[in-house]
Structures are given as C-alpha cells and as structure tokens.
Amino acid sequence: MVTISLMDAQDCVCIRGTPAALVSLARRLSAVAALAAASLSGACAARPETGFLAPGAGIEAGAAAHTMLVATTRKRDEPPGTFFDGERASPLDFARIEVSVPARHKPGEIEWASTAPGDPKTDFVVRQAGYLEGEKAFVRALNAQLATRPRGSRKVLLFIHGYNTMFAEGLYRFAQLVHDAKSPAVPVLFTWASRGELTQYVYDTNSATTARDDLERTIRLIFASDAEQVNILAHSMGNWVTVEALRQIKISGDLPPIGKLGNLVLAAPDIDVDVFKSQMRRFGKPRKPFYIVLSKDDKALGASRFIAGGQERLGAESHTAELAELGAVVIDLSDVKATDSTNHDKFAQLAEIAPQLESTLAHGVHRRPGTGAAQEALGGSLEAIVSVPVQILGLPMKIIAQ
Structure with missing residues (x-):
C-alpha cells in the first residue's frame, strides 16, 4: 500500500492505494490539471x-x-x-x-x-x-x-x-x-x-x-x-x-x-x-x-x-x-x-x-464542381467515400462523405 499527497497552497489530499492504481490515478489527475491550465490561460479573469x-x-x-x-x-x-x-x-x-x-x-x-x-x-x-x-x-x-x-x-x-x-x-x-x-x-x-x-x-x-x-x-x-x-x-x-x-x-x-x-x-x-x-x-x-x-x-x-x-x-x-x-x-x-x-x-x-x-453541403461533395485533384478517395472507390478540402471565407476544412 502506497500513499500519495497532492498539495497546493490551500489543500492537502492524501490518497491510498496500490502502486499501479495510484500511477493510473496520478496520470488522470495530470490530464485534468493540464486541461485546466490550458483553459485558464485563455480564459477571462472571472467566470459569470x-x-x-x-x-x-x-x-x-x-x-x-x-x-x-x-x-x-x-x-x-x-x-x-x-x-x-x-x-x-x-x-x-x-x-x-x-x-x-x-x-x-x-x-x-x-x-x-x-x-x-x-x-x-x-x-x-x-x-x-x-x-x-x-x-x-x-x-x-x-x-x-x-x-x-x-x-x-x-x-x-x-x-x-x-x-x-x-x-x-x-x-x-x-x-x-x-x-x-x-x-x-x-x-x-x-x-x-x-x-x-x-x-x-x-x-x-x-x-x-x-x-x-x-x-x-x-x-x-x-x-x-x-x-x-x-x-x-x-x-x-x-x-x-x-x-x-x-x-x-x-x-x-x-x-x-x-x-x-x-x-x-x-x-x-x-x-x-x-x-x-x-x-x-x-x-x-x-x-x-x-x-x-x-x-x-x-x-x-x-x-x-x-x-x-x-x-x-x-x-x-x-x-x-x-x-x-x-x-x-x-x-x-x-x-x-x-x-x-x-x-x-x-x-x-x-x-x-x-x-x-450549408450551400456547399446541399450540393454534395461528389458533385461539387472544380474539386479536381483536390478530391481524394478514402478506403475504396471515389463513389464510396470522398474527402474534399474546402475553404470558405478563408476557413480551411475537409469534408468527408459517402
């Protein structure tokens, strides 16, 4: 049995468990902490x-x-x-x-x-x-x-x-x-x-x-x-x-x-x-x-x-x-x-x-004119699955459809 203490300026939490379980838990907590840091770095000072x-x-x-x-x-x-x-x-x-x-x-x-x-x-x-x-x-x-x-x-x-x-x-x-x-x-x-x-x-x-x-x-x-x-x-x-x-x-x-x-x-x-x-x-x-x-x-x-x-x-x-x-x-x-x-x-x-x-999607990716070489087949014939790079008002994306 192993004990891990997680501490910051305000709290101390002690967790007991087997080494393997604690390693798994620590990794998950690290993932949450990383997400929190990333979120807060771009967030406003106070939430509503x-x-x-x-x-x-x-x-x-x-x-x-x-x-x-x-x-x-x-x-x-x-x-x-x-x-x-x-x-x-x-x-x-x-x-x-x-x-x-x-x-x-x-x-x-x-x-x-x-x-x-x-x-x-x-x-x-x-x-x-x-x-x-x-x-x-x-x-x-x-x-x-x-x-x-x-x-x-x-x-x-x-x-x-x-x-x-x-x-x-x-x-x-x-x-x-x-x-x-x-x-x-x-x-x-x-x-x-x-x-x-x-x-x-x-x-x-x-x-x-x-x-x-x-x-x-x-x-x-x-x-x-x-x-x-x-x-x-x-x-x-x-x-x-x-x-x-x-x-x-x-x-x-x-x-x-x-x-x-x-x-x-x-x-x-x-x-x-x-x-x-x-x-x-x-x-x-x-x-x-x-x-x-x-x-x-x-x-x-x-x-x-x-x-x-x-x-x-x-x-x-x-x-x-x-x-x-x-x-x-x-x-x-x-x-x-x-x-x-x-x-x-x-x-x-x-x-x-x-x-x-919506207009692009309504016409269907197969039938969009001018796709040419930019249109590629995925996992089979072109009629099965196609992938089409698209730019709309400068926003690049790829549309994949059957």
Missing part, C-alpha cells in the same frame, strides 16, 4: 457565476436582440441575474430570455462583461428575462415566436451545450452562434445541470445521462409545436445526452413527425467511439446524413480520452471514413486555427460561414 444575466439593459444603437427560449434540468438560483445554477432539479423548467449582442461584436467571440451585469455598448447583456411556468407556457411562447416568421420559414434551432458550462455561458454561446449565423430560426437552449467546474467531469457525465428523458420530452414538445423544421446542434458532452435521447425516441416506436427534422449537427462530440457505433446500429443508416464536426487536435477531448482509459472520443476520431460509412458527413476542422486554447470550440467559428457551408 452570479449577476451576469440581470435584465434591464437599454436598447443600444447597432446592438442586436435575440429571444432565447430555455428548457432546463438545472435548479433555479436565488441570486438576482443568475436564474439557474449547476445543481439538478425536477421537473423540467423553462425560461424566456432576450439577449443583446453589441454592435462591435467580433464573429466567433463572446464579449464578456468584466463586471456584472455588463454594458450593452460593449458586452453581451440581457434585456428582458423571466421564467415560464410549465410545458404549456413554453409551447405557447415557442408558437408565438414561430408566428412572427412567415410560413415556410418557421424553423427551430435546438442547442445542447457541453461539459464545464455555467448557465450564462451556454446561453451566451448560443446567442453568439445564432447571431453570427444570422439564423432566422427560433432558438431553443436545452441546458442540463453542469456545475461549470473542470473537476466535476463525473458529475457532469451523470447529469447529462440523467437529462436524457427531459431532452426527449423537450424534443417531442418542439416537434408537436407549429415548427415546420427542427434543427439540432449539440456540443461536446451535450452530444452524449442528445444521441441517447434520440436513441430512446427510436426505441419507443412512438416517433414524432420525422419529416420536420432538418440538420443534426454533432460538434466536438465527447462520446466513446465504440459507444457511438453501437448507438448507430440501433438507429440504422439515416435517410439523410447528419454532420459530425471534429478536430484531431482537440486538447479537451484528448484529456477526456485519457480519463476514459484511452478510449478514442468521437470528436477527435482519426478514422473519418468509418464515420462516413455510418451515414455521417464529417467536417474536419483540424487545419482551422482555434480561438480557444483547447481547440474545443472551433465549431463556434462555423456560425459566420453557416449559409455558405
């Missing part, structure tokens, strides 16, 4: 723990407002301007929040306030906000937003955030995506009970798993609304709860009107590759392709892989041809320079080029 969602910001010239609907498994938080914390709650709760994006916003970024609640001239701030009491109120609010769009354009974009995400962080990231993409869809945020702490990976994993039924319920409510099309975007660990919820819907046999499903995008998915393949066997090959956005230099998923005993994560998968065979279109951002130190949030940079990227 309390008060950063205080409503009441004025209307600033040039600022843009986005009305976000929220469905959550988080517990309501008492401090003003916070709304929800990282603890789990039941039943499913709802809110409506209007976010203002400053005129001097830089695409791909979130202009965080240095102190709460922020300045609408320079920061992401909240104009109006309030809880919605129950499912019926949520659906009424959703249909009211859809009614402001013309028929044929009544779309919903559902976003599910990832690990280590406070409520304000998930909300403002989604607002950034909607704003940069100039999306006409009604934005709906599903936010599960992440504590927003790097050391809470296991808690967050269990929270995501616990939220499966509530995400399924949220998806069913949206499909039963007046929406004509429902698009789904998940990031990081949010992909785990998303794919699990969709799997539950498939198993139930009680399918929502599938014709309403638009694009399904899995960005930097923190899912064990073998688990994902087993999930896909349950789904079967989809009628229309879904999209996996990945980067082979994703440091956050590298740490996740180490914590998981070396099992490859879907968002850093190097065997992209295998994913294409499952029915996915893979968007490889490995050559894109990240704006965050962990290379985990590259997907946020896609929002600005969303219309051009």
Whole structure:
C-alpha cells in the first residue's frame, strides 16, 4: 500500500492505494490539471457565476436582440441575474430570455462583461428575462415566436451545450452562434445541470445521462409545436445526452413527425467511439446524413480520452471514413486555427460561414464542381467515400462523405 499527497497552497489530499492504481490515478489527475491550465490561460479573469444575466439593459444603437427560449434540468438560483445554477432539479423548467449582442461584436467571440451585469455598448447583456411556468407556457411562447416568421420559414434551432458550462455561458454561446449565423430560426437552449467546474467531469457525465428523458420530452414538445423544421446542434458532452435521447425516441416506436427534422449537427462530440457505433446500429443508416464536426487536435477531448482509459472520443476520431460509412458527413476542422486554447470550440467559428457551408453541403461533395485533384478517395472507390478540402471565407476544412 502506497500513499500519495497532492498539495497546493490551500489543500492537502492524501490518497491510498496500490502502486499501479495510484500511477493510473496520478496520470488522470495530470490530464485534468493540464486541461485546466490550458483553459485558464485563455480564459477571462472571472467566470459569470452570479449577476451576469440581470435584465434591464437599454436598447443600444447597432446592438442586436435575440429571444432565447430555455428548457432546463438545472435548479433555479436565488441570486438576482443568475436564474439557474449547476445543481439538478425536477421537473423540467423553462425560461424566456432576450439577449443583446453589441454592435462591435467580433464573429466567433463572446464579449464578456468584466463586471456584472455588463454594458450593452460593449458586452453581451440581457434585456428582458423571466421564467415560464410549465410545458404549456413554453409551447405557447415557442408558437408565438414561430408566428412572427412567415410560413415556410418557421424553423427551430435546438442547442445542447457541453461539459464545464455555467448557465450564462451556454446561453451566451448560443446567442453568439445564432447571431453570427444570422439564423432566422427560433432558438431553443436545452441546458442540463453542469456545475461549470473542470473537476466535476463525473458529475457532469451523470447529469447529462440523467437529462436524457427531459431532452426527449423537450424534443417531442418542439416537434408537436407549429415548427415546420427542427434543427439540432449539440456540443461536446451535450452530444452524449442528445444521441441517447434520440436513441430512446427510436426505441419507443412512438416517433414524432420525422419529416420536420432538418440538420443534426454533432460538434466536438465527447462520446466513446465504440459507444457511438453501437448507438448507430440501433438507429440504422439515416435517410439523410447528419454532420459530425471534429478536430484531431482537440486538447479537451484528448484529456477526456485519457480519463476514459484511452478510449478514442468521437470528436477527435482519426478514422473519418468509418464515420462516413455510418451515414455521417464529417467536417474536419483540424487545419482551422482555434480561438480557444483547447481547440474545443472551433465549431463556434462555423456560425459566420453557416449559409455558405450549408450551400456547399446541399450540393454534395461528389458533385461539387472544380474539386479536381483536390478530391481524394478514402478506403475504396471515389463513389464510396470522398474527402474534399474546402475553404470558405478563408476557413480551411475537409469534408468527408459517402
């Protein structure tokens, strides 16, 4: 039996165990520490723990407002301007929040306030906000937003955030995506009970798993609304709860009107590759392709892989041809320079080029004119799997599809 002491300026933790077990644990702790150091090196001085969602910001010239609907498994938080914390709650709760994006916003970024609640001239701030009491109120609010769009354009974009995400962080990231993409869809945020702490990976994993039924319920409510099309975007660990919820819907046999499903995008998915393949066997090959956005230099998923005993994560998968065979279109951002130190949030940079990227994907990689020698076959004939390097507004990527 061996004892290891882990010490810093404030704490001393003693761990007992066999040498082999302690070496394994020490390596995993080192991976988490490395991830923390990388994250903090590029982070703002303070994270938005309390008060950063205080409503009441004025209307600033040039600022843009986005009305976000929220469905959550988080517990309501008492401090003003916070709304929800990282603890789990039941039943499913709802809110409506209007976010203002400053005129001097830089695409791909979130202009965080240095102190709460922020300045609408320079920061992401909240104009109006309030809880919605129950499912019926949520659906009424959703249909009211859809009614402001013309028929044929009544779309919903559902976003599910990832690990280590406070409520304000998930909300403002989604607002950034909607704003940069100039999306006409009604934005709906599903936010599960992440504590927003790097050391809470296991808690967050269990929270995501616990939220499966509530995400399924949220998806069913949206499909039963007046929406004509429902698009789904998940990031990081949010992909785990998303794919699990969709799997539950498939198993139930009680399918929502599938014709309403638009694009399904899995960005930097923190899912064990073998688990994902087993999930896909349950789904079967989809009628229309879904999209996996990945980067082979994703440091956050590298740490996740180490914590998981070396099992490859879907968002850093190097065997992209295998994913294409499952029915996915893979968007490889490995050559894109990240704006965050962990290379985990590259997907946020896609929002600005969303219309051009959607047009490229709609034409299909086989049929894109002018690809010539840049188009390469992977693992078989050109008709099977192809990989096409693409640059859109200077953003280099590779699209792999069947």
